[in-house]
Amino acid sequence: MMRPKATYVRPGTLTEAVDLLQDLDDRCKLLAGGTDVATELRSGAIRGRCLVDLSALPELKGIHEAEEELVIGSGVTLSEIASSAGVARGAPALAKAAAVFGSRQIRNMATIGGNICRASPAGDTLPALYVQDAELELTSSSKTRRVSIRDFIQGPGRIALKAGEILKCIRLKKAADFTMHRFDKIGNRKALAVSIVNLAGLVALSPDGIIQRIRLAWGSVAPTVVRSSRVEAFLTGKPLRMETLDQAYPLVQDAISPIDDARASAAYRRRVAVGLLFRLTTQQESSDSIMDIA
Amino acid sequence: MDRNMGPNARIPVVFTINGKEVSLEVGADETALHVIRDRLLLKGTKEGCGIGECGACTIVVDGKAVNACLMLAAQLQGRNIMTVEGLIEKHELSVLQKAFLEDHAVQCGFCTPGMLMSSCALLKDKPRPDKGDIVDAISGNLCRCTGYQQVVGAIQDAARRLSREKA
Numbered sequence: 001m002m003r004p005k006a007t008y009v010r011p012g013t014l015t016e017a018v019d020l021l022q023d024l025d026d027r028c029k030l031l032a033g034g035t036d037v038a039t040e041l042r043s044g045a046i047r048g049r050c051l052v053d054l055s056a057l058p059e060l061k062g063i064h065e066a067e068e069e070l071v072i073g074s075g076v077t078l079s080e081i082a083s084s085a086g087v088a089r090g091a092p093a094l095a096k097a098a099a100v101f102g103s104r105q106i107r108n109m110a111t112i113g114g115n116i117c118r119a120s121p122a123g124d125t126l127p128a129l130y131v132q133d134a135e136l137e138l139t140s141s142s143k144t145r146r147v148s149i150r151d152f153i154q155g156p157g158r159i160a161l162k163a164g165e166i167l168k169c170i171r172l173k174k175a176a177d178f179t180m181h182r183f184d185k186i187g188n189r190k191a192l193a194v195s196i197v198n199l200a201g202l203v204a205l206s207p208d209g210i211i212q213r214i215r216l217a218w219g220s221v222a223p224t225v226v227r228s229s230r231v232e233a234f235l236t237g238k239p240l241r242m243e244t245l246d247q248a249y250p251l252v253q254d255a256i257s258p259i260d261d262a263r264a265s266a267a268y269r270r271r272v273a274v275g276l277l278f279r280l281t282t283q284q285e286s287s288d289s290i291m292d293i294a
Numbered sequence: 295m296d297r298n299m300g301p302n303a304r305i306p307v308v309f310t311i312n313g314k315e316v317s318l319e320v321g322a323d324e325t326a327l328h329v330i331r332d333r334l335l336l337k338g339t340k341e342g343c344g345i346g347e348c349g350a351c352t353i354v355v356d357g358k359a360v361n362a363c364l365m366l367a368a369q370l371q372g373r374n375i376m377t378v379e380g381l382i383e384k385h386e387l388s389v390l391q392k393a394f395l396e397d398h399a400v401q402c403g404f405c406t407p408g409m410l411m412s413s414c415a416l417l418k419d420k421p422r423p424d425k426g427d428i429v430d431a432i433s434g435n436l437c438r439c440t441g442y443q444q445v446v447g448a449i450q451d452a453a454r455r456l457s458r459e460k461a
Contacts (some may be wrong), residue, residue, distance in 0.1 A: 007301035008322035008368045024301070031366075038364040039345045041323045050301045051322055055369060079358070103434025104412065106346055108358040109365065192347055193435030 004042070004048030011052070014059035017166060018141040020052065025162035028052050032060070032075050033109040035102075035192055036118055060113065060168060065090060068174055074113025074167045078125070081112060090174035092181035092199045094128035096163070100185055101125070103192045113167045119153045126153070127200035130217035130225045135171040140164040146171070155223045178213065179203040184276045188263065188277040195220045196264040197274040209239050221256040221273050228255035245277050252277065309370040312380030320367035327351045327362035328376060329370065338378035340437075342436070349435030352408035353377050359415040359431075378407035381414065389450040389459070390414060391403045399448035401439035408435045413449045421455055421460075 011017035020027065028050040031037040036170050040046045060075030066087035074079065081087050081098035088095045101115075101124045115125045116136065125151070127216035133185055134149040141164060149170075150161045150280060161167065175181065180203040187193025197220050204213040218226045231251045238244045298376045301322075311334065320329055327344075342350030344363045351362040354376040371393045389397070390410060394411070400406050409432055416423055416431035423431070428449045431455050437445065 005303040006321070006323040008366065009301040009302050020300070028301075033364075034366050035346060035361070035364040038325060038366060042325075042344055043364075047416045047440050051366070051368075052301075053366070053368065102346075103349065103361075104431055105349060105352055105359050106364070106432045108355075109360050112339060233384070259406070 006046075006051060008051045008053065010056050011054070011110055012056050014057050014139065014166070014168070017052070017054060017057055018139060018164065019109055021164045022164070023282060024050055024052070030054055030117070030166065032111040032114045033077065035106055035110045036114060052141065053058045054113075054166065060111075060166075062281050063087060063233070070174055072112060072170045072172070073284070074116070074169055075111050076113075078107035078110050078112065078115075079104075081125075090131055090176070091128065091172050092175070093131060093183045093202065094125060094172075096181070096183040097124045097128040097185075097198075097200065100183070100190075106192075112170060115254060116149070116152070116170070117159055117161065117167055119157050119159050119224075121156050121223055121225075121227075122195045122198070124183075124195055124198060124219070126225045127198055127217035127219045129170065129172070129202045130170045130227050131202050131215040132175050135173060137168045137180045138162075138165045139168045140166070144168070151153065151222075153224050176203050178203055178215075179205045180280065182280065184279050186272050186276065194263060197258075197269050197272040199273070199279075201277075201280055203240065205240060209241075211235050211238055211244075218256060218273055218276075221258040221269050222256075226255050228252070231255060240280060242278060242281055245274075245280065248277065249274055261284070300460055305368045305370060305371075307371045309373050309375060311373050311375040312377060320370070322366075322368065326353070326365035326367050326368040326370055327377075329367045330362055330375075336377050336379050340407055342404070342408075344456055347436070348405070349412065349432075350405055352411040352435060354411050354415050357415065357418060359412045359434075362435075376411070376414070378410055381410060388414075388451070389455050392419065393448040393452035393455065394445070397444055397448035397451055398419040399441060399444040401437075405435055405437040405439075406453070409437070409445055413445075413452070416449070417453055417456065421457055423449070 030052050031055045052120050060073045062073050064071040064082050070090035078098045078101045115123050129149050135146045136152050182201040186196045189245040200217045202215040258266040260266045304319045306319050330339050340350035342348035346361045346364040352359050353362045355373050412432050428446050
């Protein structure tokens with residue numbers, strides 16, 4: 001039997017793209033930067049599919065900063081996010097996550113929309129989007145809807161994108177009322193490392209060091225990013241000190257469900273998940289490798 | 295997009311590579327790396343891992359370093375590409391290449407074209423990089439002879455020479 005040949009199409013506008021998706025079956029594969037799809041083509045994970053390249057759509061580009069909101073096009077690259085003054089103001093944790101994403105070469109190609117839709121448990125932009133309750137705008141030829149990132153990502157590689165829909169942009173309420181914006185990541189090395197565990201954290205501290213508000217999101221410790229209202233509620237109103245964070249240990253352990261894989265054991269991930277929390281007591285974030293902390 | 299054009303297995307692309315315009319048809323699942331090495335026969339760009347982890351295939355696209363193995367050939371359309379072959383200036387090695395040679399930044403040489411392209415993009419963007427900028431710019435390029443110190447030194451050296459030339 002002849003293997004079906006892969007096909008490719010690059011629409012020039014969003015309208016063309018959604019019209020095209022209406023006509024294609026749901027086996028088509030959307031791509032933007034293409035960094036992930038290229039590896040899937042190489043491994044044979046995707047074969048004979050119709051590749052729909054969204055990289056030429058002007059509607060998916062650009063970062064728009066309003067008074068209280070930041071709107072990031074799904075086709076914006078990680079390099080653009082890492083160097084955007086608007087993102088540095090409105091979503092510093094996301095800017096930090098983008099800066100340690102993959103390598104320079106990958107950041108120049110890969111898009112935030114691609115990282116979201118890939119829905120990897122270890123995706124580096126995801127925890128930073130969870131702590132700011134990002135809303136995703138999805139467009140099809142018939143309607144536009146908004147979904148929270150927590151509802152959009154359903155499991156590893158599983159997203160709530162319906163056939164015919166395109167992720168157009170990401171909307172974030174600016175996190176201006178937090179004093180700390182953190183993204184910490186542990187990988188096998190600093191560059192080009194898939195996170196073993198990562199943690200995005202927003203903390204509003206009172207002048208005397210009391211946690212007034214806190215939002216925490218762990219990556220790579222469960223099928224999807226973990227935010228725990230129990231951990232956040234427990235820490236609220238308490239001083240940001242090692243003893244307090246240590247008391248949250250059992251709650252953190254309850255919230256996460258890491259697995260053993262090629263990169264690390266579940267037991268190691270459990271310890272690192274709390275270790276990254278402890279780092280909130282230090283001034284500087286870090287993207288460390290195992291080698292550095294051994 | 296041409297209104298009549300739906301998905302195709304063969305895609306016409308026109309792009310500039312090392313200053314020359316190229317026009318050809320590529321496959322939907324072909325990579326830019328394949329086109330560069332096996333169709334344009336520019337063998338300077340290396341294939342290491344093929345999955346974006348080693349940087350041996352780094353090329354400069356519209357001024358930015360990217361992995362040619364992760365770029366679809368169809369995405370070459372309309373882009374301005376530079377490979378290591380494009381560094382040569384008037385039949386002479388560029389300042390950056392000379393610095394790599396003189397500072398012993400080359401051992402087996404397999405990672406060198408990628409290192410050169412990453413550092414070429416850096417120096418265009420930031421003519422006077424500090425050491426941190428350099429380390430960051432080449433952190434996606436693996437060298438298995440572990441000659442990173444010399445590579446960083448060569449890039450610093452090239453930056454100094456280039457800024458003197460301009461002065």
